[in-house]
Amino acid sequence: MPAKTQSTPTADAMADEVLIGRLRSYASDVLAPMAPEYEEDARFPDEVLRFLGKGGLMRLAYPPVTAAPDTSANPDASSMNFYESIEILSTGWTAVAESLHLQALATHGLAHHSGEDLRAELLEDMLSFQKIGGNCFSEPDAGSDLSSLTTQAIDRGDHFVLNGTKSWVGHAPVADLLNVYCRTGGQGIAGISCLLVDARTSGITIGAAEPKMGVKSLPTAQVRFVDVKVPANRLLGRKNRGMLIAAEVFHKGRLGLAACANGLAEAALNTAALYAKQREQFDRKIIEFQGISFMLADMSTQLAASKALTRHAIGETGSPGALLLASQAKLFATDMAMKVTTDAVQVLGAYGYTRANPVERFMREAKLLQIIEGTNQIHRATIASHL
Template sequence: SDYSTPRCYLNHRGCYVVIAVSVFNVLRSLSAASHGLTDEQKEFQKVAFDFAANEMAPHMAEWDQKEIFPVETMRKAAQLGFGGIYVQPDVGGSGLSRLDTSIIFEALSTGCVSTTAYISIHNMCAWMIDSYGNKEQREKFCPDLCSMEKFASYCLTEPGSGSDAASLLTSAQRKGDHYVLNGSKAFISGGGDTDVYVVMCRTGGKGPKGISCLVVEKGTPGLSFGKKEKKVGWNSQPTRAVIFEDCAVPVANRLGEEGQGFNFAMKGLNGGRINIASCSLGAAHASVQLARDHLLVRKQFGETLSNNQFLQFKLAEMATKLVASRLLIREAAQALQEDRPDAVAICSMAKLFATDECFNICNQALQMHGGYGYLKDYAVQQFVRDIRVHQILEGTNEVMRMIISRNLLSES
């Protein structure tokens, strides 16, 4: 998994062919990754590529196997401005655009998808506080989140409400200057290890209009966590249930007014869908190059696999779908940045198309590696495991189809 060091592959003669593969070269290999970008975007893309190669890729396998939450590495990323990429500068953010953010997450995820995906969730939480919090809330929470001195988790899903998020049951009853929370959240990235929980809870009646958003700080009495989940991928970030038992949260920690929480959550997810699709993009980008390199050196039937026309065509299809995914994601990022009327539908299209196609790209890259692809010594299998969940979270791809079709059918 350290792509910057030589690796050995057994060829058909039983000899070893030594290959040096660097993450940076992987990322530069498809010129479309930087095609059409401004000089400034190319510069921070290169910074993200370098960080992925030097600080993430050498540790990717270890973080996965030992289930390490790489706090110090993420704080190094925050020093480069990656802790609050689209948070406003007055509270410590980088103030970049959604397109800029996508470019950064694509690059970073080539070094470790799981860690980058958590950074994307953390960024979404910081943005929600920055966008919907008042002056005091922004100044209290955002600087520490942007520096990653503190980490954040997004709490929407519950054991009984996944895709049907508006049916959530976690209740918040107001008593004086506090809300008393009762209920639980499921599958929370960073749960138990993070400091700030952006929680959607029910302060009113049924449906989305009864949902509000509270910021709950770690250490609050009544806040506890379930066991650490054992997952197929995303192992560098802990996942736990977040449990509230008569948990008293100050009214001052409510974002916006009562009843606005569901709207905040959905707006956060629009950006989150672009972010997670961008993480899939980086995994696919790296996997295409890993497959290409393997085909060039692996010999069967007296010649390298790169001479096999079927595999040549497969590689061409993978690269084409990668570029198509990138273009759609960047179009969606621009639509969201401009607050276009079609932004929700295009974000859903990007998430649906890119996470499906990028998983297929990574899976095909594994297939091209043959038996070697199934070994944990080879990074391609980790890319497959880490991005499989992207088709489920931030709204399942079935829900994306619902959003897109409803948009089409509602057009006059």
Template sequence: MPDRAPQPVERQLPTEEARDLVALVRDIVQREIAPRAAEQEDAGHFPREIFTLLSEAGLLGLPYDSDFGGGDQPYEVYLQVLEELAAARLTVGLGVSVHSLACHALAGYGTKEQQSEHLPAMLGGGLLGAYCLSEPASGSDAASLRTKAVRDGGGTSPSGAESGGDWVITGTKAWITHGGIADFYTVLARTGGEGARGITAFLVPGDAEGLSAAVPEKKMGMKGSPTAQLHFDGVRVPDARRIGEEGQGFAIALSALDSGRLGIAACAIGVAQAALDEALEYATGRQQFGRPIADFQGLRFMLADMATQIEAGRALYLAAARLRDAGRPFSRQAAMAKLFCTDAAMKVTTDAVQVLGGYGYTADFPVERFMREAKVLQIVEGTNQIQRMVIARHLAGPETR
């Protein structure tokens, strides 16, 4: 059964430009994304053509500077666009979030020369990015990564720091969304000693010699979004593609993840909203015992709880976004939003399957897909157990040993 376009959500948008932007996104969703979402997910088709369309429409660089091809939109607006896209198809919404994450390092820590050279193509030139932090043996413990970047050539600057030459990257990255199909990768690699201080960020072209992707993982959901290991076999990258200072990479990564977690939160609410829409449509139309099943109190209370969790999650991620837009600390609130919204999505999608009963367990309706997709959102950008650790550290300080 083809997916219906998501039901419009009444949004609180700060400007007329933002309202026009969301209207554009809804038009693209209704015409290009929703009608083929179920079929393409089932076939494992990655909709590169949709990302090209989004780039042409200026939707791949919304939170970034217009001087480099971005949209100059606050995160409050960008996240609501993500929610709209994820409600139609998570592969698209999450893909835009990952692309934005991959642009974060260069936009926030690159030199003006680097930004001028690379950002216009990354933000509005049809390119698609990926973010390479995790490895087979370092997931939640990201600071223990083992991929190495070794300097080859170059000299010493007047300050005594090495500069110029190339870096040679060797190692394996894992769980990379868009792995093997991205045009560029933001890669975190070890350039110094153990721990967080020995990590540096690099911008690696997708066609770099020595870079290859493994066969994509076989996943329970998001089959249209390729997730693969990346192998770096002596990949040579010029020092001009190093982002930030040597040893600054882990701080850059954490900064990106704070923003990325808000993207995941918005995507989770999009999936949850789509599930609630399906459950409502079914419950008001399905007749049992001579009346719609939506008349029965047990089911009505489920629907009320689902809607409440969605509204609460949306308010939480928007509150965190407004802190970010105001230049205030938002790391704790980002972790809370990611935790709450993704747990809510898992509960709402599971309840949506229950509302549809036996039909909910079949692929004839999209709620079973929503449930499978919601699960990964509790894992990516830091598991929800990690989010609880982050929140607790903000509240009580670091753990004592």
């Protein structure tokens, strides 16, 4: 058989690899030491995210384009590297990884479904984190069931008049732009549109940040719209076809959440393994006890399996089974992270239950990942429907 020929990496690919290599040390040396204080104070790491934006990390998700790209195409190496970057950042600080991920999701409609003038006006600021975005999906009475949305936008020709309330909006207290999914037509998902709204427009009230159990430095709040005027050119995609954008965002969201979960679980495993190699009981390192070593072995195996499934799901974007794989990856990775972080607390024993060690925070953060981007019960239902 002839020898396989290896393709020469492009300059962009090599630059991406250098960037990812730097992220590893940045996550461990900078983010991990910062996280406890910021999480305790529920302080948004604005300077960190602007630094990452200025460094070009968002461009892995949205390489420069001259026209709206084909969203059905398989991801290139740059896109794969973006998910790997989220995973790496999550080993140091989940809130930063999730905020970067959320920014990418909030940029999707603008990058892929807006007019060239709007992209020219706003896309660069979103990619550099000069403007922060958020997605307004859920409502007080409509969570996973988007067909029940009641937030309404009335078309007045040159503008829309927006009324309603959105809940659980990530970035809301710090956002400059909001993707608002609202009803512009009849009932069900067929009557939903997406408007890109300036967060400081008259008639918008943003509530106080929710007192969350974990990921407290990424603020989440309720947003109320009362007779908010939105220019007609802020309609993303086609009127009454906003669910097409939402479906793409959900797909990317599930893959990003899986990457975050993998990074979080890796941090928990590393912390537990290091402790087990140092802690002595009965004149032995506790990692020498089978009860501990087998627990760590299972944690490592589950993490490896989750990473493999996540990478496979990312690589299959655009294929017929892409949506199923994304749900499977999100479900498996976040359940795995919950189990691994819980076991990490167990390995550290009483020390793991105190705030002196990060594993108790890891466990609280893992629980959030099982809930957002569709609860894991919803994903089980989605997966079952494909069987």
